[in-house]
Amino acid sequence: xxxxxxxxxxxxxxxxxxxxxxxxxxxxxxxxxxxxxxxxxxxxxxxxxxxxxxxxxxxxxxxxxxxxxxxxxxxxxxxxxxxxxxxxxxxxxxxxxxxxxxxxxxxxxxxxxxxxxxxxxxxxxxxxxxxxxxxxxxxxxxxxxxxxxxxxxxxxxxxxxxxxxxxxxxxxxxxxxxxxxxxxxxxxxxxxxxxxxxxxxxxxxxxxxxxxxxxxxxxxxxxxxxxxxxxxxxxxxxxxxxxxxxxxxxxxxxxxxxxxxxxxxxxxxxxxxxxxxxxxxxxxxxxxxxxxxxxxxxxxxxxxxxxxxxxxxxxxxxxxxxxxxxxxxxxxxxxxxxxxxxxxxxxxxxxxx
Amino acid sequence: xxxxxxxxxxxxxxxxxxxxxxxxxxxxxxxxxxxxxxxxxxxxxxxxxxxxxxxxxxxxxxxxxxxxxxxxxxxxxxxxxxxxxxxxxxxxxxxxxxxxxxxxxxxxxxxxxxxxxxxxxxxxxxxxxxxxxxxxxxxxxxxxxxxxxxxxxxxxxxxxxxxxxxxxxxxxxxxxxxxxxxxxxxxxxxxxxxxxxxxxxxxxxxxxxxxxxxxxxxxxxxxxxxxxxxxxxxxxxxxxxxxxxxxxxxxxxxxxxxxxxxxxxxxxxxxxxxxxxxxxxxxxxxxxxxxxxxxxxxxxxxxxxxxxxxxxxxxxxxxxxxxxxxxxxxxxxxxxxxxxxxxxxxxxxxxxxxxxxxxxxxxxxxxxxxxxxxxxxxxxxxxxxxxxxxxxxxxxxxxxxxxxxxxxxxxxxxxxxxxxxxxxxxxxxxxxxxxxxxxxxxxxxxxxxxxxxxxxxxxxxxxxxxxxxxxxxxxxxxxxxxxxxxxxxxxxxxxxxxxxxxxxxxxxxxxxxxxxxxxxxxxxxxxxxxxxxxxxxxxxxxxxxxxxxxxxxxxxxxxxxxxxxxxxxxxxxxxxxxxxxxxxxxxxxxxxxxxxxxxxxxxxxxxxxxxxxxxxxxxxxxxxx
Numbered sequence: 021x022x023x024x025x026x027x028x029x030x031x032x033x034x035x036x037x038x039x040x041x042x043x044x045x046x047x048x049x050x051x052x053x054x055x056x057x058x059x060x061x062x063x064x065x066x067x068x069x070x071x072x073x074x075x076x077x078x079x080x081x082x083x084x085x086x087x088x089x090x091x092x093x094x095x096x097x098x099x100x101x102x103x104x105x106x107x108x109x110x111x112x113x114x115x116x117x118x119x120x121x122x123x124x125x126x127x128x129x130x131x132x133x134x135x136x137x138x139x140x141x142x143x144x145x146x147x148x149x150x151x152x153x154x155x156x157x158x159x160x161x162x163x164x165x166x167x168x169x170x171x172x173x174x175x176x177x178x179x180x181x182x183x184x185x186x187x188x189x190x191x192x193x194x195x196x197x198x199x200x201x202x203x204x205x206x207x208x209x210x211x212x213x214x215x216x217x218x219x220x221x222x223x224x225x226x227x228x229x230x231x232x233x234x235x236x237x238x239x240x241x242x243x244x245x246x247x248x249x250x251x252x253x254x255x256x257x258x259x260x261x262x263x264x265x266x267x268x269x270x271x272x273x274x275x276x277x278x279x280x281x282x283x284x285x286x287x288x289x290x291x292x293x294x295x296x297x298x299x300x301x302x303x304x305x306x307x308x309x310x311x312x313x314x315x316x317x318x319x320x321x322x323x324x325x326x327x328x329x330x331x332x333x334x335x336x337x338x339x340x341x342x343x344x345x346x347x348x349x350x351x352x353x354x355x356x357x358x359x360x361x362x363x364x365x366x367x368x369x370x371x372x373x
Numbered sequence: 374x375x376x377x378x379x380x381x382x383x384x385x386x387x388x389x390x391x392x393x394x395x396x397x398x399x400x401x402x403x404x405x406x407x408x409x410x411x412x413x414x415x416x417x418x419x420x421x422x423x424x425x426x427x428x429x430x431x432x433x434x435x436x437x438x439x440x441x442x443x444x445x446x447x448x449x450x451x452x453x454x455x456x457x458x459x460x461x462x463x464x465x466x467x468x469x470x471x472x473x474x475x476x477x478x479x480x481x482x483x484x485x486x487x488x489x490x491x492x493x494x495x496x497x498x499x500x501x502x503x504x505x506x507x508x509x510x511x512x513x514x515x516x517x518x519x520x521x522x523x524x525x526x527x528x529x530x531x532x533x534x535x536x537x538x539x540x541x542x543x544x545x546x547x548x549x550x551x552x553x554x555x556x557x558x559x560x561x562x563x564x565x566x567x568x569x570x571x572x573x574x575x576x577x578x579x580x581x582x583x584x585x586x587x588x589x590x591x592x593x594x595x596x597x598x599x600x601x602x603x604x605x606x607x608x609x610x611x612x613x614x615x616x617x618x619x620x621x622x623x624x625x626x627x628x629x630x631x632x633x634x635x636x637x638x639x640x641x642x643x644x645x646x647x648x649x650x651x652x653x654x655x656x657x658x659x660x661x662x663x664x665x666x667x668x669x670x671x672x673x674x675x676x677x678x679x680x681x682x683x684x685x686x687x688x689x690x691x692x693x694x695x696x697x698x699x700x701x702x703x704x705x706x707x708x709x710x711x712x713x714x715x716x717x718x719x720x721x722x723x724x725x726x727x728x729x730x731x732x733x734x735x736x737x738x739x740x741x742x743x744x745x746x747x748x749x750x751x752x753x754x755x756x757x758x759x760x761x762x763x764x765x766x767x768x769x770x771x772x773x774x775x776x777x778x779x780x781x782x783x784x785x786x787x788x789x790x791x792x793x794x795x796x797x798x799x800x801x802x803x804x805x806x807x808x809x810x811x812x813x814x815x816x817x818x819x820x821x822x823x824x825x826x827x828x829x830x831x832x833x834x835x836x837x838x839x840x841x842x843x844x845x846x847x848x849x850x851x852x853x854x855x856x857x858x859x860x861x862x863x864x865x866x867x868x869x870x871x872x873x874x875x876x877x878x879x880x881x882x883x884x885x886x887x888x889x890x891x892x893x894x895x896x897x898x899x900x901x902x903x904x905x906x907x908x909x910x911x912x913x914x915x916x917x918x919x920x921x922x923x924x925x926x927x928x929x930x931x932x933x934x935x936x937x938x939x940x941x942x943x944x945x946x947x948x949x950x951x952x953x954x955x956x957x958x959x960x961x962x963x964x965x966x967x968x969x970x971x972x973x974x975x976x977x978x979x980x981x982x983x984x985x986x987x988x989x990x991x992x993x994x995x996x997x998x
Contacts, residue, residue: 080559081556081557213556215555216556217453218530219427219428219528219529219530220529220530220532221528221560221561245452253452253453260530
């Protein structure tokens with residue numbers, strides 16, 4: 021068991037026991053909430069050895085596919101406004117371009133493709149089949165791409181957009197997406213469109229279905245936005261994320277696609293694509309996941325410490341103790357000298373007068 | 374279309390006032406209020422054209438273009454969702470801007486200050502208490518008799534924007550519904566459309582904005598969006614022949630011809646000239662009719678049921694009285710039965726626990742015994758999962774029984790009160806049960822054990838079984854929401870999730886143990902700690918979790934008592950109302966006369982209102998797209 025996992029365990033115990041120990045319902049609720057977050061983070065650590073699926077999630081037509089095209093350096097993801105399949109499309113590493121449709125365990129037809137164009141046509145055809153009869157589409161489509169970003173087990177997934185009203189009131193897309201997020205996805209990149217901002221409905225969707233696996237908001241369509249405007253964008257929406265502040269990546273997907281087509285690395289970097297690819301690569305490494313968890317733990321501890329401090333000040337009388345005394349003693353004795361624990365300690369310490 | 378002349382306006386007003394008097398005789402304050410408001414709007418002859426749509430569809434940009442402004446002083450534009458207030462623009466020789474505060478205070482401001490009140494950025498959360506902003510000026514693009522209304526966007530993160538918008542919609546005479554070519558019509562927009570239809574707004578013009586964002590290579594997108602949108606509109610019953618394709622931005626920047634906005638504006642002008650009078654008339658008739666008709670219908674229904682006859686009133690009175698007696702008589706007994714059933718179910722579950730505990734200990738110890746000395750390492754790894762799984766297995770059946778017994782107890786109080794507002798209570802329950810993610814976890818006892826004792830993956834990597842997955846989410850849900858719901862709606866916890874709540878988090882107890890365990894070297898030393906762990910889990914289950922469930926019983930009962938008191942009060946009010954009715958033949962005849970009068974008054978005008986498809990595109994002969 022890694023030191024980080026042990027730290028999470030210790031923190032869980034501290035939060036759990038102290039939540040039971042505290043009387044004010046509000047304090048209890050906040051400690052319980054913190055415990056849930058830590059439990060989620062711990063689960064993420066345990067998932068590290070599985071194949072690592074990074075899903076790109078967002079409203080219909082915010083440029084998910086454009087973004088994937090730019091990331092993978094080839095024009096394989098369909099990026100039109102037409103009917104789209106309710107099935108997610110996974111991009112995984114493979115020796116050659118190949119499309120495999122997963123209908124069920126025994127029915128997985130597979131087509132080698134000579135070029136990106138053929139992949140796109142195949143995906144379009146599968147999408148049309150899927151759209152014509154909801155039952156007949158594949159559950160998932162896997163595209164093998166010989167791209168270095170995907171080496172080492174990273175899988176990038178293009179997911180069906182949510183939120184668009186479907187004719188016939190069908191909500192197949194959203195159901196499929198929820199299932200997929202729950203069962204297969206390790207990490208979510210949430211794509212929003214700069215000019216549309218973040219709406220109430222998508223925020224609720226985020227909160228319910230992927231808040232625990234999302235540390236990154238990718239803002240696309242930033243062509244023509246000034247840095248100051250982007251900062252204002254961040255400030256406006258960052259407040260809505262509460263305890264789990266994601267990082268915002270501002271990218272220009274279209275510019276990125278063009279840069280790929282022109283083979284212009286500098287332009288690709290200016291479009292924000294290179295940074296994003298680095299971030300994904302980083303996350304896919306076990307150490308990257310650890311870092312993500314570390315950052316989350318520190319932030320949680322900061323927020324929790326601040327909240328407890330404010331609660332005490334706001335009540336006008338001292339909150340008797342933050343932590344159950346024996347739990348705190350055990351926590352204090354654990355993992356001496358571990359840098360992360362020192363950081364968390366500073367945020368959480370009793371700070372009694 | 375002829376212009377409505379003065380005398381016909383007068384007669385229409387007289388008609389509305391007559392209906393108002395008739396409705397007033399029946400004492401329906403709500404209906405009177407709406408009629409008064411409609412009359413005031415009609416007398417002022419203002420025609421309100423509102424630009425509505427989702428956030429970031431370019432409403433304010435279009436407003437500026439329609440006003441003919443070259444700056445965004447009066448309708449501020451931003452790249453982030455901007456407008457946070459309803460703003461009315463009307464023509465006048467003098468420039469003025471007035472903030473109407475929620476408390477009725479009116480404050481004159483300069484154009485340059487509008488931004489300070491009308492935007493989310495400068496007035497976050499409407500901290501300044503703005504109700505409405507009125508802007509007048511010699512706007513070159515604005516018709517003299519038109520009030521153009523800018524509204525906050527729907528579906529943003531600021532929920533009060535929606536509230537403001539929804540409050541305004543019934544007062545609009547016509548709307549421009551703005552969508553974008555960038556995104557297909559979404560659910561928020563459909564909901565908004567439903568709202569517009571429900572408010573009976575008679576004219577809706579659809580415009581697809583941001584055509585400037587379309588470059589040649591994506592021309593297919595426009596056709597896709599148009600097809601998609603038309604299909605959805607048809608589905609909600611709006612068959613529109615025309616979607617205006619516009620670019621508010623180009624128009625605002627001065628390119629009126631290339632923007633499509635000129636066409637839209639011309640259409641509005643033509644429409645106003647042709648049918649403003651008719652539409653205002655029609656809107657008044659519709660609004661009066663919409664308020665008065667329910668009053669008429671409810672009375673006609675009463676009469677059809679024979680309720681207005683003296684005998685019927687007596688019978689009804691007896692019936693109500695009977696119900697009241699019944700409530701009073703059964704109340705006590707039912708409450709007692711409920712509490713007994715609730716506690717009995719818990720007692721039975723609890724009494725079974727000690728046997729199950731021993732059983733689990735035995736099973737786990739058996740496993741330890743079976744391991745070879747060399748297998749101790751593997752055993753230590755497996756044990757936490759094994760323990761949790763064993764507990765899950767052994768508890769599955771009893772928890773299922775407990776679940777059923779508790780549900781039966783609750784059903785008992787739910788069904789045995791006559792006229793209990795089952796729908797309202799059921800609503801809450803259904804919402805929770807129907808919660809797609811949690812439903813399976815909440816209603817199935819076994820899954821809940823997994824949820825509670827669960828977090829298997831927490832105790833022993835790597836064991837991310839499906840059940841633990843549910844459990845993890847359930848735990849999260851319960852711990853986050855339980856406090857919020859606890860006080861307000863005990864029904865929820867009681868019917869939907871007591872077990873989830875009660876058993877949630879017990880798995881956390883295995884955590885300290887998992888590393889105590891990692892330090893043990895000898896097999897024989899495993900027996901003690903395993904026993905302690907299992908004991909601890911069961912003690913916790915019994916003391917804390919079951920204790921919490923025990924406390925839910927009375928809370929639940931209290932919620933039902935409140936509910937039931939309300940029902941009783943309603944029944945008693947009904948009795949009082951029925952008693953107070955005049956049952957003489959003369960009074961019945963009088964009501965009959967009044968009813969006939971209201972019916973004929975309404976029929977007099979509503980025959981004039983075109984029925985069927987009042988909404989749709991502007992009325993014009995040319996309907997080619």
